[in-house]
Amino acid sequence: MEKNKEVSANNKVDVDSRRDFLTKTPIPELIIKLSIPTIISMLVTALYNMADTYFVGKISTQATASVGLVFSVMAIIQALGFFCGHGSGNFIARMLGAGKVKEANEMASTGFCMAMIFGIVIAVVGNIFINPLASAIGATKTSMADTKAYMSIILIGAPFMMCQFVINNQLRFQGRAVYAMVGLMCGAVFNVGLDPLLILVFDMGVRGAAIATITGQFMSFLVLLFISLRGQTIKVNIKNVRLNGFYLKEITNGGAPSLFRQGLAAAATLLLNKYAGKYGNDAAIAGMSITTRVMMMLGSAVIGFGQGYQPVCSYNYGAKLKDRVREGYFFCVKYGTIFLVFAGAICFIFAPDIIWAFRKDEEVVAVGKVALRFQACVLPCMATTVITNMMLQSMGKGIKASITSSARSGIFFIPLILILPRVFGIRGVEVTQTIADILAMGIAIPFAVSELRKMKKME
Template sequence: MLIHHHTAKENYEQLTTAPIAGVITRLAIPTIISMLVTAFYNMADTYFVGKINTQSTAAVGIVFSLMSIIQAVGFFFGHGSGNYISRRLGARDVANAEKMAATGFFMAFFTGCVLAVLGLLFLTPLSLMLGSTPTILPYTERYLGIILTGTPFMASSLVLNNQIRFQGNAAYAMVGIVSGAILNVVLDPLFIFVCDMGVAGAALATVISQVCSFTLLLYMATKGGNIPIRYRNFTPSFAFIKEIIGGGTPSLARQGLASLSTILLNLAAGAYGDAAIAGMSIVSRIGMFINSFLIGFGQGFQPLCGFCYGAGLYSRVRQGFWLCVRIGFIFLTCCAVLGFGFAEEVVELFRKGDPAVVATGASALRWQLVTYPLGTFVIISNMMLQTIRKSVRATILSSARQGLFFVPFIFILPHFFGLQGVEMCQAVSDICTFLLALPLTFGVLLEMKRQENGLKS
């Protein structure tokens, strides 16, 4: 596979002068592919497990919230170290960039080991805490017990992926992620049906593909001018840890709250039986798949946004922002219209022959799709604010959808509307988040416009 290198000078010229649509598209394609494939392989898990029984489908949905916590750890160390590495490389300080690469990687790996050991020691209470009902519990324990063994590899893969991406080599990161995902899709049916391992087979396929991704990414880190990971560079000093905390906290807040909201959603749905949990977990996966296109597109906008903001080219930042919002809005509106018309068929892809799962899933999916197009503005705003270091605004906005609004609503709405309250919770949170995003973002866009006019006059 040929991967084209850009020198730092070429990159700078591209980002600050080339046509905006072309630049964003070029940068977004590898990330969109990575995001879509990751979401696809999460859906493949749900699809194959859905062929076993409703309890297995629900168990995968329950364990998914713990996998989100593991991902949050990976993103925390990955974004924290990656941000610092890109700034140091820009300042030609390779020595500190190398130290940070090793520090971020090994801290994530060791944290993963600790989480795995603790999880296996407290397997049953952990499964119950995540929202298992007594009928789902044996399936959750079987699935979770195997998934936990892959924790160190999953967390440190995400660090490698982000570090490589922040060094401007998204295509290398994509190869590592995509190959693991494809392997998972191949191994899933093999272990579940051919080897008759059931839900344990799905877990084993996931762990093997994560170890494969991890090994490939570790190898990719030695190629194409990337920083190789060496243990001798591991420097867990206060200064480095402080940098990781500074750069990683918005991601940790977003992922951590997403995980908390999934656990609360499972607990709220559990009151209405296993079918409700299974239906809601299918809808979460479908939502992730649709959103991954938008997040990948937004990540293509981030380098342009950062470079141009730093260079004082505020009109390019604003043009890029509105371009992404327009394209995302059209895309999500099309998805919403299609999904609304075929909600039952979409959910049936994952769980045929269980009308209760299909009914809950289709209803929840329709509720979510109504507010989907509004999510474009929220996601692109969040990425812009994080990139131009408006950290407080970015953290408030990234915490809003899954935390500030979702957590109170998941307690209030089911109290008044029963199961329908569980189904509509995300949609109501989305509307509130959109209303919050308007003043947070327009304040910054207007400030850029004023600075730009100030520069002209």
């Protein structure tokens, strides 16, 4: 009994100290502290994909195209992982901000359980229907074998991939971004180390790349699970799983924007690859795939910055400190835009060299450099769109957050990719994302203004 009281007291002290840290630390200092590890975490996640693309590029153009095609499947796995992770993490942060530890614990375990169930279903069903799935994502006759070989192994790792995204996000929303970063970095070390060993030394081709990726994901899962089980406040425990209407509704409300954002990104990648192949060839698919990975790497830095803001937003919104929510939003938009201006300029100037570094093929570079330059021109728009989406999501504004998260890769991109290539051929494929980014910012701005005005009035 005395031991239980001591544990309860320690938990209360820990909750109070985290709450004070997130609600009283000056906003610039707080966001910088939280965003550095989340930026590193997002860059590490992007590195998983970049490493495969780089080393597979040493094999053939078809192999590079195959990895790009399977990225749409990986994006779906990631979407479901973020759905469970962001949905549960948002709720956990709001509950901790309100001092409700029991509900936070139950949500952590429920979100983890959902991800494991989704992952097992995807692994089994995906491998059963591997042939039609490969055709559906745009594999050509020349890339079909590599696509199936890479995807079959990636699907096996789906449960661990999804669960590590859940634990990672739950730790972030508790303000423990450093622990989340450590878990991801452990996996990245394995992935990057195994890629050249399995692909180049043991000559395992795309299978080696896939094994390296899922090994890295599995190591991240083990490290993050260990950290979570030994957590001082919130722990994943099978006894706390509550698959009931209340928690499922909260996960859906908080996670739907991420599901829309990531899920539509997967659909957009699938369509991009299909039309690149239809109006070009394997070299066009490879060029667009490399461009996508490069932009994802740059975008991940801003997403990481926004993820550092999310626990600040959730905690302070739950604690009714609306002025801190607004201050954090403007801080992130300002410095996110400045960073992307410089990053976009570098990509525009050195576009041919960047594509050439991944695949030394003139046809690949011809397509990739044009697409990269188009996207570099509007890259700064991403800061406003991403930070607005994360603010709305963290505040529990599910509908608005879902619309803003769907705009870039869904509402605008999908109609554009279906129309522009028919009119302009491969140039239409190259310019689609650029136009979609401009239109997406046009939706994000009025949504942000309306919510910021409401908060200002409430102050």
